[in-house]
Amino acid sequence: MVGALLDSALTDWAADLRAGRIGSAGWAGGVEPAWAASGAMALTGQPDGPPLGLTVPLVARLDAALAVIRTLAAGLGHPFPPADASTGGAPPSAGPLLGERAAALGLTRGGVLSAGRAARLVQAADGWLAVNLARPDDVDLLPAWLEAEVEPTAADRAADVRPVAERTVAAPVRPWTNLAALVATRPAASLVERAELLGLAVSLAVDPAAAAADEQARARGQRFPFAPFLVDGLPPEAAARAAPRRPEARRDGGFSVVDLSSLWAGPLCAQLLGLAGGQVVKVEGAGRLDGARQGPPDFYDLLHAGQASVTVDLRAPAGRAALVGLIERADVVLEASRPRALETLGIDPTAMIARNPRLTWVSITGYGRTGPWRQRPAFGDDAAAAAGAVAVDGAGGPVFLGDAIADPVTGVLAAAGALASVAAGGGHHLDVALREAVGSLLAGRPVLPDRDPTAADGSPVRVAPPRLRAPRGRAAPAGQDNDRLLAGAGPSTIAGQS
Structure with missing residues (x-):
């Protein structure tokens, strides 16, 4: 055309x-x-x-x-x-x-946490990932993504690391602490590919060129x-x-x-x-x-x-x-x-x-x-x-x-x-x-x-x-x-x- x-x-x-x-x-x-x-x-x-x-x-x-x-x-x-x-x-x-x-x-x-607190920059074994858990169901997919149970810690429940709209209502807590520990030992590319299959918004943070x-x-x-x-x-x-x-x-x-x-x-x-x-x-x-x-x-x-x-x-x-x-x-x-x-x-x-x-x-x-x-x-x-x-x-x-x-x-x-x-x-x-x-x-x-x-x-x-x-x-x-x-x-x- x-x-x-x-x-x-x-x-x-x-x-x-x-x-x-x-x-x-x-x-x-x-x-x-x-x-x-x-x-x-x-x-x-x-x-x-x-x-x-x-x-x-x-x-x-x-x-x-x-x-x-x-x-x-x-x-x-x-x-x-x-x-x-x-x-x-x-x-x-x-x-x-x-x-x-x-x-x-x-x-x-928020530094490595997004301003909206639904995403985090996480260091993998060979690079940095941006993991965005913007939807409530995204947290439920984490065990399938990481092939392990991922539980939130007390630090993850703190108000200043949670999205504003979720601080006063019942909502899934993003288990950033344990997620980061699991991601740290794994290659970034395979994590991105597996996330795509599950419909998770995960990207590799790289140099612009x-x-x-x-x-x-x-x-x-x-x-x-x-x-x-x-x-x-x-x-x-x-x-x-x-x-x-x-x-x-x-x-x-x-x-x-x-x-x-x-x-x-x-x-x-x-x-x-x-x-x-x-x-x-x-x-x-x-x-x-x-x-x-x-x-x-x-x-x-x-x-x-x-x-x-x-x-x-x-x-x-x-x-x-x-x-x-x-x-x-x-x-x-x-x-x-x-x-x-x-x-x-x-x-x-x-x-x-x-x-x-x-x-x-x-x-x-x-x-x-x-x-x-x-x-x-x-x-x-x-x-x-x-x-x-x-x-x-x-x-x-x-x-x-x-x-x-x-x-x-x-x-x-x-x-x-x-x-x-x-x-x-x-x-x-x-x-x-x-x-x-x-x-x-x-x-x-x-x-x-x-x-x-x-x-x-x-x-x-x-x-x-x-x-x-x-x-x-x-x-x-x-x-x-x-x-x-x-x-x-x-x-x-x-x-x-x-």
Whole structure:
């Protein structure tokens, strides 16, 4: 399939990103000021140590992607609302987006424990693993993974090593102490392979250049630094050169978005597309709503206020048909399922684009829709470690970077790519991997340093705490718009199409 020519605002940014030509406006004592101001630096480092900076301008590179979104939105006739954190608009910098979930939950830096306390960096016999036990059932799978019973200790039951939402309710305790002892004697690669068979999110934490040279990266045609995403199977700049036609653009500049994703990366992408003029319909399974609804209301409202809400029963033929009907009328579809989930529903992105040539399909996965790791589960913290997106403390050991940093980074980059396709008339499939998105910001850092800089090294910058934009309103109750949108109107009516 040949897609539409992408706007040069995106392709130039992608080329500059890979070449390492995007830098910071300044450095203060070895620390990027925008990183210090983002809230993510406050979440990086040991709990009893100083917050850590980075040796690359990560926020400046993410800000450049936000500038692409602003440029494309203005070109579509829907410029971003004025930057105002008090009204849920986009902040002048993308940096604060990295800490919004932490602000809503009251998270703090945990060092080898993630800010959310559901993941831990664990040293195996020959390397470091990121083990993410984000789902309640994950703890039950540990005996099968490690071929031994793994019981929690008193230290594992302490409140400060448990997720905030689990500190006052009955929930499985992650047995980190004994897990670490068992992992320490075993080779890392075999543990990762066995975890994949069980559906556990476990990754090998490696140097960034090594990540971009493994079997998954090679299968996807990647190199260091990663391309931020693939467009019709190619890096953005290559897709632009290989795409000779431009479908007719929408006259009114408006566009409709069907969001099938959940949690953080996809919903942040949808929220940014909404700020750029998209009319968003959030679609949830009738028996499986977005788990983020159970989290802090302000964070969920921030990402979903102003969006329509539809629920469909994906187990029933009528529900699947209703979903296909929504997709056929959409300009953008966002989904964050492993490939087999769509295959089970009988939905093929390539076929849907063929039926709806203006459609932009955005797939968000941990490692990409192609390659030997296409079905491997991932969450933001372990995917970042798999890209080499970790910091190094004063003792030379890895610590998690921010709070699930691959999630918000992916949300911003996916929005830039989706909007570039919309601006060109659609017809693209964006394959966005959490690992590749965050890894694309690491040009100039092929190997991890002996240690990362701290504000204590003489930097005059102020390390800001995470903060949350105020929601623009309340998110719609699940299924509020079923009667209107599942009766045949579809999201095209929301976007002003006839």
